Amino acid sequence: IDLSADLFGQTLTSPLLNASGVHCQTKEELNDLANTSNLGAMVTKSATLQAREGNPNPRYYDLENGSINSMGLPNLGYDFYLDYVLQEQTKPTILSVAALSAADAITLLKDLQASDYQGPTELNLSCPNIVGEPQLAYDFEATDRVLNEVFSFYTKPLGVKLPPYFDLVHFDKIAAVLNKYPLTHVNTINSIGNGLWVDIDQEQVVTKAKGGFGGLGGTMVLPTALANVRALRQRLNDSIKVLGTGGVTSGEDVFAHILCGADLVSVGTQVMKEGLGVYDRLAEELKAIMAEKGYQTLADFRGKLKEL
Numbered sequence: 634i635d636l637s638a639d640l641f642g643q644t645l646t647s648p649l650l651n652a653s654g655v656h657c658q659t660k661e662e663l664n665d666l667a668n669t670s671n672l673g674a675m676v677t678k679s680a681t682l683q684a685r686e687g688n689p690n691p692r693y694y695d696l697e698n699g700s701i702n703s704m705g706l707p708n709l710g711y712d713f714y715l716d717y718v719l720q721e722q723t724k725p726t727i728l729s730v731a732a733l734s735a736a737d738a739i740t741l742l743k744d745l746q747a748s749d750y751q752g753p754t755e756l757n758l759s760c761p762n763i764v765g766e767p768q769l770a771y772d773f774e775a776t777d778r779v780l781n782e783v784f785s786f787y788t789k790p791l792g793v794k795l796p797p798y799f800d801l802v803h804f805d806k807i808a809a810v811l812n813k814y815p816l817t818h819v820n821t822i823n824s825i826g827n828g829l830w831v832d833i834d835q836e837q838v839v840t841k842a843k844g845g846f847g848g849l850g851g852t853m854v855l856p857t858a859l860a861n862v863r864a865l866r867q868r869l870n871d872s873i874k875v876l877g878t879g880g881v882t883s884g885e886d887v888f889a890h891i892l893c894g895a896d897l898v899s900v901g902t903q904v905m906k907e908g909l910g911v912y913d914r915l916a917e918e919l920k921a922i923m924a925e926k927g928y929q930t931l932a933d934f935r936g937k938l939k940e941l
């Protein structure tokens with residue numbers, strides 16, 4: 634059984650990654666990821682031009698069927714993560730970047746273009762937890778404008794992190810925009826934005842910012858994640874890879890993401906619940922499923938979801 638996968642020319646021994654934001658903010662966390670078996674590649678916490686404290690606590694809450702977070706983009710700043718990927722990385726790493734304005738995104742990517750970094754970058758267009766800021770990728774025209782400007786100067790590997798869409802016409806619209814650009818990949822989905830959880834005993838919300846509205850992750854988002862992976866795989870040019878993120882808690886979920894077309898699969902909430910050992914468990918479970926079904930490689934079943 635061969636779990637190897639390709640990350641923009643680098644062969645990975647496992648198709649599994651961490652979801653950006655989970656265990657990837659500090660040098661210690663990034664080093665932990667580098668030392669985690671069956672984690673084929675890793676993603677940094679989305680970096681902004683300036684370091685950010687993020688939203689006030691409580692800002693992450695574990696739920697029976699997933700999680701809700703309102704982190705607010707806390708990160709050590711773009712310079713720290715650029716230095717990490719240039720000087721420290723020992724495992725294939727995707728640099729995740731974010732911006733609070735289109736202008737900041739351009740500034741950051743112009744600096745990245747001029748830097749020595751030649752590796753993969755992921756532009757986060759979908760953070761749901763910045764007070765007063767929309768998730769950019771829900772505005773198709775704005776997304777088109779930003780990508781048009783970015784690709785007027787950016788020539789290195791670049792993908793985007795997308796929010797979940799819930800309407801087939803929206804899948805059509807975002808794919809029509811993305812297919813215009815030489816993207817290496819899309820990473821779908823980010824958390825389902827602006828969910829709300831109620832603590833019955835206390836009769837109150839469980840996260841502080843935005844009155845308790847926060848992004849949802851974990852097993853409750855799996856059907857939405859699978860739909861977005863499938864819909865975007867069906868619509869995007871073959872040259873654009875699909876990284877599936879959302880709702881993975883078992884080898885079966887990894888198998889389902891790949892069956893829907895995912896090239897690689899990220900795991901976030903389940904790492905918060907189980908720790909980094911989850912990657913060994915997921916790899917073993919996936920291999921067992923493949924053995925039972927007679928599949929030798931991921932390509933044997935990738936994208937081959939059958940319709941009725």
Ligand SMILES: O=C(O)c1[nH]c(=O)[nH]c(=O)c1Cl
Pocket residue numbers: 654679702703704705706707731757759760761762763823824848
């Ligand atoms: O609040 C966050 O930091 C956050 N939380 C998410 O669930 N997705 C994101 O992209 C970000 Cl940037």
